[in-house]
Amino acid sequence: MKRKFVSVILTAAVVAGTLSAATVVSADSGEGKVINIYSWNDEFRQRLEAVYPEVESTSKDGTVTTLKDGTEIHWVINPNQDGVYQQKLDEALMNQADAADDDKVDIFLSETDYVNKYTDKDADVAIPLKDLGIDPDKDLADQYDFTKTTASDTDGVQRGSTWQCCPGTLVYRRDIAKDVFGTDDPEAVGEKLKDWDTTKATAEELKAKGYYTFASYADTFRLYGNSIENSWVEPGSTTIKVDQKIMDWISDSKEWLDAGYLNKTVKGQWNDDWNKAMSSDSKVFAFLFPAWGIDFTLKPNWDGEDGAWAVTNPPQEYNWGGSYIHVATGTDNTEHAKDIILALTGNKDNLLKISQDYADFTNTKSGMQEAASDDAFASDFLGGQNPFEYFAPVAENIKIAPLSPYDQGCVELIQNAFSDYFQGNVEFDKAKSNFETAIMERYPEITEVQWPE
Template identity: 45%
Template sequence: MKRSARWTAAALAAAITVSMAGCGGGASSQSASSKNTGSAAQSTTAKAAEGKVLNIWCWNDEFQGQFNKFYPNVKEIAKDKSTTTLKDGTVVKWTINPNDNNNYQNKLDQALLAQDAASADDKIDMFLVEADYALKYVDSDYTLDVKKDVGLTDEDLSNQYQYTKDIVSKDGVQKGTSWQATPGLFAYRRSIAKAVLGTDDPDKVQEQLSDWDKFNSIAAKAHDKGYKMLSGYDDSYRVFSNNVSAPWVTGTTVTVDSNLMNWIKQTKNYTDKGYNNKTSLWDDQWQADQGPSGKVFGFFYSTWGINFTLVGNSLKTPTKEGGKEEVGNGIYGDYAVCKGPQSYYWGGTWMCAAKGSDNLGTIKDIMKSLTCDKEIMKSITEKTQDYTNNQAAMQEIADSDFKSTFLGGQNHIKLFAEVAPKIDMSKAGPYDQGMNEGMQTAFKDYFTGNATLEKAKENFKKIVTEKYPELTEIKWPS
C-alpha cells in the first residue's frame, strides 16, 4: 500500500506543469461526440474508428474481477486472465504491476512518458489511481476530462457522491470516475465485544465507542480482560488524518495538524500500556490478528477493507485451499461494524482515461456501466458487499432487508450510507500520500522506544525535505 507521491522521471515532472487546458485533441474530440448507449453494444460506425486492443493498467486484480463479472459487454475471459474479449471483438489487455516499493506508479509514469511514441495497440487507454495520489495524475496532461473528452454527462454522474468527483477534479475539470465510495467504520469482533462490554449489539457497542475518550476507556478494559484494542501503530491513523483542520501544505510551509499529534499521543500510550499488538498495516501479524487466533477487539476499515481483506483474513481455511466464505470457517460471522469515534474515509479506486487512447467510445461505455448504472451498482454491492458510488442504489439497499452473513446478519450498508455524505475532501492536497506515509514511518521508532519525540520529529523533517525539497519549513503545534 505504500506509494510514491511524486513523478519519478524528470521529464514527467516537467510535463505535469502543462495546463489542463491542453488536454484532449483530435481523437478525444471525435470520441466525445460519438453517441454511446451505456451498457448496450456500441454502433458499428463508432467502433470502426476505434482500436481493437484496450490496455488497462492497475496494481492488483480487484478491478479486473469487478470488470469481468459485472461489465455487460464481456464475452470471454482468457484462462490466465491476461485478456478479456468484449462482445464487439475488442481485446482488453490487463497490465498488473504490484505496488511494492512504488512499482506500479514508477512503471506507469515511464509508460505515460512513452505514450506518444507507442503504437496504437501498445498505448495505455485507461489506468487506475488511488485517493492518496490521484491529484498527481489529475494535475497533468496525461488524463482526460471524463465529460468533455470521454463523453459522460452531468446526468450520468448525478448519483455519485460529490467527494468522489471532487478528489479527481481541478478547476472544475473531472479527470476520473469510481465505482466505489469508501466511508469508514470500526469493525469489531462480536465475541470479544461480549466479553468486554457484555453485548455485541452494534448500537450498544457504538454508545461505548462514540468518542475517543470512551474508546480509550474501553481499550483499558479490553486489556484487563486479555485483549488488544487495536492491532498496531497505524490502525487509527486514517481516522485522525481525515479530521484535520487544514491541508498539509500552504505555500512552502508544512503544518502538522494538532489532530495528528493526538494520534501520536494515543499510539504511544497504547504501545506503552499494551493496548495494541505492535504491528504495522499489512504485515503478517496484523493480518493474523484479524483471524481465528486473533485477540484484537477491532479494526478501522473502509468499505473495500471488509470484503477485500477482512473476510479473507477471518477464514481458517482460505478459499484458495478449498475453504468457503461461510459461518463455521474460522471466525466468519463473528464481526460487526459501528461508526466508531469519528467519521472518516480510506482509499478508493478511480478509472482515468489516458491521453492518446483510441478507444474512448469503449472507455465511456465502461465508465458509464461500472460507475453510473444504478442496477449494476446495486448488483456489485449485493454480490460483493462493496459499497458502490451511487447514492440512490445504496439508499435502496440501506432501506431493505439486506443482510451480511459475514457481519452476523447486519445491514452494514445502512451505516455506510449515513457516513458517506459526511466525507469532506476540502483538506486534501497533492502532498497527502508522501506526508501521511512519512509521518507513520518517522514515528514508529518513537512508539517502540527507539527514538525520542524530538528525534522522531527530526526524522519526519528529513523525510519531507528529501522527498519535497521545495518545502522549506515545518510547523508543529505548540
C-alpha cells in the same frame, strides 16, 4: 515555484509537451482494437467482467478480456508496493504521444492517496469527463459528492470517476464484546465507541479483561488524517505543513500504547503480526475498516467460523481508499472508455450488483440507501448482519480532507518515523527530524517542514 505534482520523469514529459490533449484520437476516426488498462490488481477487471454487458470472455491467465465487438482489453498490472505501479504508469504516459495506437495507455486507475497527481490540470494526463461526452452533473448526479471532488482538478473539472465509496466503520469480535460488555448487539456496542472519550473509557474495560482495543496505532491514523483542515502541501508551495490533527494522533497513540490499549508487538499495518491480530487466537477487539477492508483483509486472515465479527459505528467518521478510473490523454479509444466509465460508475443497477457480488459500498447515494434496509445485502461473514446499515450514514457525512500530490508519501513516512518513537526507540524530536529527512529524500523539491506550535 511551480508545484511538482508528479515524478521527475512525468514532469519532464509535461514540460516537453508530450502529453498534449491535442493527441486524443476522436471517435470519428475509429476506435482502436486494443484497450490498455493500467492497474495494480485484478479488482477492476473482476467488476468490469461482472457488469459490463460488452464483455465476451477473458483469457485464463486474466491478462486479456475480449469484448463482443472484437476489441481486446489488455490488463497491465504492476504492484502498488514501493511506488512500482506509479513508476510504470508514469513511464508509459511519458511515451504516450509517440506510442503506437495499440501500445497507448487508454484507461488507468489511481488511489485516493495519489489521485491528485493525475487529475492536476497542468499535468493534463487524464481527460476531463465532459470532453468524453460525460456530464458529471447529470450522468453522475447520484454519486457521493466527496468522490466527485476527489476526482476533480483545482478548477473543479472532474477527470475521473469511481464505482467505490469507502466509508469506514468499526468491525469487532462478538465473543469479546459478550465477555466484556455482556452483549454483542451492534447498537449497544456502538454506544461504547461513539466518540474518542467514550472509546478510551471502553478501552480500559477491555484492558481489565485482557484485551486490546485495536491492534496498532496505525489503525487509527485514517480517522485523524481524514479530518485535517489544511493540505499537507498547498498549491505552489514547497513547504509541508503538518496539521494539528496529525499531532493529536501522535500524542493519543503514544498514550494508548503506553496504557496497554494497543498491542506493542504489532508495529504498523500490512505485516504478519497485524494479519495474525485478526485470527481467533488474538486478543484484539476491533479493527477500523471500510467495506473492502472486511472483504480483502479481515476475512482472509480470520481462521474461525462465519458470524464471529460484526460492524458498528466508528468513534469518528472517515473514508479510507477508493480506486478512480481515468481516461488517458492520447487514447484512441474514447468511446469505449466513455462507455466503460458510465457502465461501471454511473449505472445504479450495475453498482448494486457489484455491492451484492463483492460487498463493495458503491457510489450511488440512492442505491446505498436502499441497500442499507435490504436483507439481500446481508453478509454471511458477519453472521447475517447488513453492514450497509452502518456504512451509509458515515458516507453521507464524509468531508474529504484537502488533497495534495504529496499525500501518499506524507501519510506513509510520518507513520514510519513515529513508529520508532511509539516503540521507545527514539525521542520525539528525533522522530520529527527523521520524518523531515525521509520526506525530503522522497521529494527533493520540498524545502521545509513546518510543525504546529
